[in-house]
Amino acid sequence: MNLLYAQSGGVTAVINASAAGVIDAAREHPGRIGKVLAARHGILGLLAEDIYDTAAVDTVALAHTPGGAFGSCRFDLPPEDEQPALYDRLFAVLAAHDIGAVLYNGGNGSMDLIGRLSGAARRRSFPLVCVGVPKTVDNDIEGSDCCPGYGSAAKYLATSMREAGRDVASMTGRKGRVFVMEVMGRNVGWLAAATALAARTPDEAPHIVLLPEVAFDEVAFLARVQAVVERLGYCAVTVAEGLRGADGGVLMKQDRDAKGYVQLGGAGEAIAHLVHERLGYKQHFSVPDYLQRAAGHWISATDHAQAVAVGRAAVGYALEGQDGVTAAIRRVADAPYTWDVVPVDAAGIANLERKLPADFIAADGMGLNEAGRRYIRPLICGELSIPCVDGLPAHYVIDQPLLPRQLPPYAA
Amino acid sequence: MNLLYAQSGGVTAVINASAAGVIDAAREHPGRIGKVLAARHGILGLLAEDIYDTAAVDTVALAHTPGGAFGSCRFDLPPEDEQPALYDRLFAVLAAHDIGAVLYNGGNGSMDLIGRLSGAARRRSFPLVCVGVPKTVDNDIEGSDCCPGYGSAAKYLATSMREAGRDVASMTGRKGRVFVMEVMGRNVGWLAAATALAARTPDEAPHIVLLPEVAFDEVAFLARVQAVVERLGYCAVTVAEGLRGADGGVLMKQDRDAKGYVQLGGAGEAIAHLVHERLGYKQHFSVPDYLQRAAGHWISATDHAQAVAVGRAAVGYALEGQDGVTAAIRRVADAPYTWDVVPVDAAGIANLERKLPADFIAADGMGLNEAGRRYIRPLICGELSIPCVDGLPAHYVIDQPLLPRQLPPYAA
Incomplete structure (x- = not known):
């Protein structure tokens, strides 16, 4: 089977690091994962059958490039009973490209998409495992101690x-x-x-x-x-x-x-x-x-490591058949800061919004207290040396053609 | 004699690097330069007799801190015949602190100040050498190929x-x-x-x-x-x-x-x-x-080196008695980029404004042509590793008292 990576919502300085983590980890299992594919502009690219084969992607360079190299989109997947034809199309594309695993990178809305896609696959007995990769600069995903980006x-x-x-x-x-x-x-x-x-x-x-x-x-x-x-x-x-x-x-x-x-x-x-x-x-x-x-020139080494780790972990969950979960970061200790990655149920955290808790806010409401500082401090730590050319960060851009389409064009 | 450093106008990410260059170079001549003093908030600090002794300043840390550690001001020194009392005050403070050299860091307006202060000293036969240190993010000083900052x-x-x-x-x-x-x-x-x-x-x-x-x-x-x-x-x-x-x-x-x-x-x-x-x-x-x-976290190593160099050169000019000059950067070659520092007459470049030349602008007026790129490219080259604590740049702050005042307060 092939694995497909895609992403939705606002991009971050390290979303490509998660993509690189996915691609690198998948490449380590050539016996079980055939091609590592990526949809252009998220779920919209899957619908349109706009798909890259990432075989030639330089993941080291990708991991140091901000923005979403494969493109992103803002599109909420409707429930299947509202738009069954849309789901038929998605599964036709998945079948045409022998895709057995979808790894979807995004925020609260994307966690919802994972649940819906996973449910639709089960109803069709389509052999698919859907796993989430969390991402948002807003840090508002429930179930993960913090969010890459x-x-x-x-x-x-x-x-x-x-x-x-x-x-x-x-x-x-x-x-x-x-x-x-x-x-x-x-x-x-x-x-x-x-x-x-x-x-x-x-x-x-x-x-x-x-x-x-x-x-x-x-x-x-x-x-x-x-x-x-x-x-x-x-x-x-x-x-x-x-x-x-x-x-x-x-x-x-x-x-x-x-x-x-x-x-x-x-x-x-x-x-x-x-x-x-x-x-x-x-x-x-x-x-x-x-x-x-x-700001890829000034990323947190901790954040970058976590972005890579959730991408890699998601591949592991897919190989284990852990359908409908998302890779989440768990804090083990504040100082010295230690963390690991655990699977959580994607549907259970979908569309929630984690606000800054009241017990992190200063008494006068105009600042952060020591508990809040203790939470945030380790997340910004560590500097990375970024490759530069002529004084500017060397960014990686996907410059390869999309895969030839197997299906007729999709009329939304 | 003592040397006084001061600065005017908008600050930059490397103005403190010039200050560090001045202090370091002056410290290398203990036989000729006694104290290295710095006015707080530029010429206004000299008038107010708000003066630091920089003996305890950590110039390595200072050189990696953006903003103006000694403060800056926006104040145009009027001609002496318009406000003679103001000049009397300036020279009273200079005399009280045995200041024989003023190194003034600034843009076009500051080059004017150097000429005026220098002229006033000559008219009084006051033993003073005034030297400029260029600085501006706008890059609009005439006579210098580029400007630190x-x-x-x-x-x-x-x-x-x-x-x-x-x-x-x-x-x-x-x-x-x-x-x-x-x-x-x-x-x-x-x-x-x-x-x-x-x-x-x-x-x-x-x-x-x-x-x-x-x-x-x-x-x-x-x-x-x-x-x-x-x-x-x-x-x-x-x-x-x-x-x-x-x-x-x-x-x-x-x-x-x-x-x-x-x-x-x-x-x-x-x-x-x-x-x-x-x-x-x-x-x-x-x-x-x-x-x-x-943005001290992402400065140009070339710019930083030039900021230090103009500060150091200005001390040299002061020791040579080159009154009324400013340290300027001269481009020797584009690629590989080489440059040196030369003295230019401060009064001759005062209050001018160097615009982007027409022959750097793209034919359609909405971009830069190759000649313009060739000029700017070397100025942004080189990255520096900035010392960080808890994930953020470690900034140096002057936390010492001002020198005791020798004169009565100044009523402007």
Whole structure:
């Protein structure tokens, strides 16, 4: 049988490391796994029969390239009873390419896909094992202590806040200044919380972290900014893109697509302008946007190792016939940090959303407490030397043709 | 005599490397240089008599810390005939601390300060040698082939564009997408131009670079975006913060301070929204802001070496009595890149602004040509291993008291 790898959702700096882990581990079992295939743009590529043979892929180079080399997509697989023809097509493609194992890399929605695909295969008595590979910079998948992609984005953002803090502190000559950095994370504050690690002392940036788990209190926030500026001359603030007001609504959003997927953004600018208008301070704001989830030049060695490990473990589960599970990271100890990979039921964790727990949040709601620091700290540790050419990271790009199609084109 | 170091203007990822170069070189001449002093917040610290003795400073750690450890300021020294009392104060502080050499680190405005301070000393027969140390991420100082600070910001931005390009390319499933990154540089396009190095082929990001040297042509720009999206499914655009329309005015500005110093910003968001409105593509934009000039974790080894070298050379010029010069970088050859440091007259280059030359700009005005690439490429080369603690760069912070004041407080 052949094995197929595919991925969905926002990509990360280490999602290709998971792909490399899958490919490398599968190559170690030539007797049991024939071809290692990869769908282009996730489940959509499987539907379209857009499939690569990864035999020629340089997995060492792939593992150091951010973004999703095989492409990703945003597409929620509907239940089979709603769109049976779609499932018929999926299984026709799986059969045409002799695919006996699907390893699907993604977040909460992808865990759902694994359960649905696995169930549909069982109902058809189609010999298929479906295994999940977790991934998200948001770190919001239940059942895994942390998610590959998070540690690297967290390291990048904490580093950026520490560095920008040095810059802002340099210029505090005569006038109050505020610096705001808007970070991703959608409804959860894991990435925002990570920036708190930048501060070695209460006087270092960030002085305030605004989390989506805590309703924004404008009065308390402005009072805190003013107190920090009066003490230090400046104030650095992290704002989660999904910051919510007391009414529970997000403060700012950019756009909403046809499917209702809300694109967040603008909370950082709104907070910077609020401070400028109310307190008169000079403001600067940063929106790293994609930079924070693509920063392959500054990944966490721990995160990279975990990304590879979940990919490799997923191959092992597939070979053992552990259908419908996802590879999850289990924390064994905080310091020194030790972890392993265990299988968890994919359907059981599908579509859940793990928020930053209240017992990680500082008493005043504007930062991270020591328990939170102890959780995040090991995930950002370790630096990797990245191969460069002419001063820039050497990225690997898939430049091979797709496999010839066996089936007629798919009309969705 | 004692030597005083000070700095003005926006800081960089390697300005502390220049400070370390000054301190290290001065320490090598204990017979001729007594104390190596540093003013806090530049010329304002000299006026206020806010002075550090750097004897205890760890220059190795300092050289790997972004931002300005001794502080910076935005203050243009007026001509002596306009404010003679201010000059009296400056020379009183210089005399009180037995300062015979001032090494001033800054951009175009600071070169002016050196000429003024030097002229005032000569008129008073005050034994003082004033030497400039160049610095600016904007790379707009005349007389120096490049400016310390530029190479590191350029490397960071080109890396970021390459990485974000991987991310955007991953998601081009069904709908056109545009990614815009707004970069600094004020009136000049050196930083924007550097991002062009991210593209190894015309299909890689960035596909378009909007420079302040070229009036924005909305029709030509939108046509290009559409052509790229139709070819690739997405388009990545670099926008200089100082982008100007056909009328010569900047497209967007954030604020203007009491002195008329315009804070730029918003051009990237404006361009992203323009594309979304006119072409209907999904848009994302990044505003790295301070992150691009503070990214000590990803500096150019070439830039770092040049920052140290101009600091060291300035000490040499001071010891030789070369008053009123600034240390400048001279390019000897492009490939392999060789350079040295030479003295140039500070007053002669003061307040000039070196724009990106027309013969570096692509024929269509939306990119960099090969001559431009050949100029920038060596400046971003070389990676340095940065000391980290708990996964984050280990920064050095001055935590010593200022020297006791010898004079009464200064009332400006």
